[in-house]
Amino acid sequence: MTTHTRIWTGWTAICFLSICSALVLLAPRALLAQTVSLADDHPDVYVVEEGDTLWDIAGRFLQEPARWPEVWQGNPQVANPDLIYPGDRLRLEYVGGEPRIVLDRGGEARRTVRLSPEVRSTPREEAIPAIPRAVLDNFLVDNLIVDLADYENAPYIVSAAEENLIIGAGDQFYARGDWPETSGNWDIFRMGLPWSDADGELLGHEALRLGSARVVAHEGGQMRRLQVRRSREELKAGDRLMLAPTEALDLYFFPRPPQVEVRGRVLSLLAEDSVSAQYDSLLMDIGQSDGLRMGDLLRVYLADRQVADPVTGEVVSLPRQQAAQVLVYRVFDGLSYGIILSSTRPVEIGYELHGP
Numbered sequence: 001m002t003t004h005t006r007i008w009t010g011w012t013a014i015c016f017l018s019i020c021s022a023l024v025l026l027a028p029r030a031l032l033a034q035t036v037s038l039a040d041d042h043p044d045v046y047v048v049e050e051g052d053t054l055w056d057i058a059g060r061f062l063q064e065p066a067r068w069p070e071v072w073q074g075n076p077q078v079a080n081p082d083l084i085y086p087g088d089r090l091r092l093e094y095v096g097g098e099p100r101i102v103l104d105r106g107g108e109a110r111r112t113v114r115l116s117p118e119v120r121s122t123p124r125e126e127a128i129p130a131i132p133r134a135v136l137d138n139f140l141v142d143n144l145i146v147d148l149a150d151y152e153n154a155p156y157i158v159s160a161a162e163e164n165l166i167i168g169a170g171d172q173f174y175a176r177g178d179w180p181e182t183s184g185n186w187d188i189f190r191m192g193l194p195w196s197d198a199d200g201e202l203l204g205h206e207a208l209r210l211g212s213a214r215v216v217a218h219e220g221g222q223m224r225r226l227q228v229r230r231s232r233e234e235l236k237a238g239d240r241l242m243l244a245p246t247e248a249l250d251l252y253f254f255p256r257p258p259q260v261e262v263r264g265r266v267l268s269l270l271a272e273d274s275v276s277a278q279y280d281s282l283l284m285d286i287g288q289s290d291g292l293r294m295g296d297l298l299r300v301y302l303a304d305r306q307v308a309d310p311v312t313g314e315v316v317s318l319p320r321q322q323a324a325q326v327l328v329y330r331v332f333d334g335l336s337y338g339i340i341l342s343s344t345r346p347v348e349i350g351y352e353l354h355g356p
Contacts, residue, residue, distance in 0.1 A: 036070050037063040038092075038099060047106065048088045054130040054254055055341060057084070061092065061101060065342070066297050066325060068254060073100040083127035083252060129251035131327065131341065136251065139279045139339060141270050142244055144189060145204040145287075145332035151191060154240040155179060161225055167235040172216065172227045175241055179224060184215040186226065186241040195267055195335055197285050203334035206283070209244065210235060249329040253295050255341070257356030260291035264353040266300070267335075275346035279339060282326065284353055287334045294331050298338065298355040300324040300347055323347055 042061045058065035072082075073095075084090070087106035092099060155177025160167050167173050192206035211231030215224050228235065264286035271280040286292050305318045324343035328336050340347060 036067045036099065039063050042092065044092050046090045048084055048086050048090065048128060050086045052086070052128050053132055054084065054128060057090065057128075058254075059342070061090075061099075066255060066257070068101075069256070071099050071101050073102050085127050127252055130254050131251065131339075133251060135279055135339065136249065139281060140249070140329055141281050141337060142187075142209045142330070143192070143337070144207040144209070144242065144244060145195075145335045146189075146207045146242075148205050151189070151205065151207055151240055151242070153178070154189075154242050155186075155222075155224070156241065157188075157235060157237050157239045158223075159237060167228060167231075169211070169228050169231045172225055173213075173235070174219065175224050175226055176222045177241070178222065179215075183243060185212065185229075186214070187212050187244045188228075188231070188235060189240050189242050190236075191240075193268075195283070195285070197334070198265070203285060203287075204332060206335075207240070207242070210239060213241070245330075247294070249294060249327075255297035255327050256295055258292060258296045258298070262286050262290050262292055262296075262298070262353070262355045264290070264298075266347060266349050266351045266353065269347070269349060270337075275348050276340060277346060278341070278343055280347075281337055281339050282347065284326075284328075284336050284338055285334070286353065287332050287336045289333050292328055292331055292336055292355075294328055296328045296355060297341075298326045298328065298353045300326055300340075300343075301352045301354060302345075303348075303350050303352060320352075321345075323351060326353065 039060060039062055046057065046060060048057065054068070055065055058068035062068060062071065084103065085105075089104040089106050091102045091104060093102050094100070155175050157167070158174045158176050161172035161174060164171065188210045189207040190210055192208045194205050195203045197203055210233055212229045213226040214229060216227050217225040219225055226241075264284050266282050267285050268283040269276045269280065270282060271277075276282060284298075300323045302321045302323055304320070306315050307318060308314070309316050323345045324340050324347050326338035327341050328338045330337040
């Protein structure tokens with residue numbers, strides 16, 4: 001090998017290593033662009049305000065709010081670093097070329113309990129929720145998916161206690177059945193529709209929650225007298241009394257992707273309209289048996305569309321379009337309920353559900 005050849009070969013190696021080094025430095029940014037994208041008008045610093053939700057804040061920083069856990073970096077010097085309070089400062093920083101949201105505790109005027117020179121504790125209920133508190137109170141449905149035999153064997157309304165024909169809030173009624181000794185508070189349900197999957201297999205029966213009542217007197221045998229605490233509509237003889245699940249969606253738990261791949265479809269829109277919008281609830285044909293959990297986040301897509309190619313005449317499938325993101329808040333074996341957190345277009349029955 002000549003001197004010139006050795007010099008040229010060495011120069012080539014140096015150039016190659018330089019290019020590789022540059023690619024290594026650029027790789028995190030290139031990879032990041034494929035995974036997490038910042039919102040076009042994202043702030044560098046944001047001060048949390050009363051009324052904010054974690055989902056809304058995530059949308060200020062990210063094009064896809066669901067990717068928040070990938071950029072969130074709590075401060076180990078504060079108590080409950082995964083909780084955010086009004087007055088806190090959220091800073092956008094870059095670590096190894098990747099964006100991170102860093103927390104600086106603020107709002108020192110809040111009531112705090114001093115734990116150490118570095119750590120303070122603030123009541124959990126003062127933290128901003130992942131979704132608006134009003135959503136839990138006004139938008140989530142508390143229907144049940146029941147086994148038909150369990151429903152039919154539940155205690156049932158026999159008659160109003162007085163001669164009034166309508167039973168509503170404040171009224172008393174008689175009910176009959178097998179009663180556990182431990183509970184005096186009951187939810188009132190009426191049988192809804194049976195639901196099946198795309199192959200026709202029964203997934204469960206939906207029982208519609210109408211209200212709640214409490215036992216005020218034991219009338220002997222299987223008879224009880226109850227008073228209606230709340231009712232959404234007129235109660236009737238034959239309506240069942242059942243105990244609803246006590247597990248509720250954690251307001252402070254940020255939505256997460258499912259642990260396993262799930263596919264399903266929208267069975268029903270609980271707003272009783274042909275289309276649904278933000279904070280409307282829907283019923284889905286996937287549940288615990290599919291690996292779904294309360295708090296999981298699903299993507300909603302328009303149903304597949306196929307058209308004829310105007311030139312070749314071939315049938316082609318159009319690209320899938322995302323319509324919304326749904327938070328799962330009540331899960332049964334083969335069915336579950338979700339609420340639309342965000343949408344780019346109305347959701348319709350039959351739309352597809354994907355996760356993660």
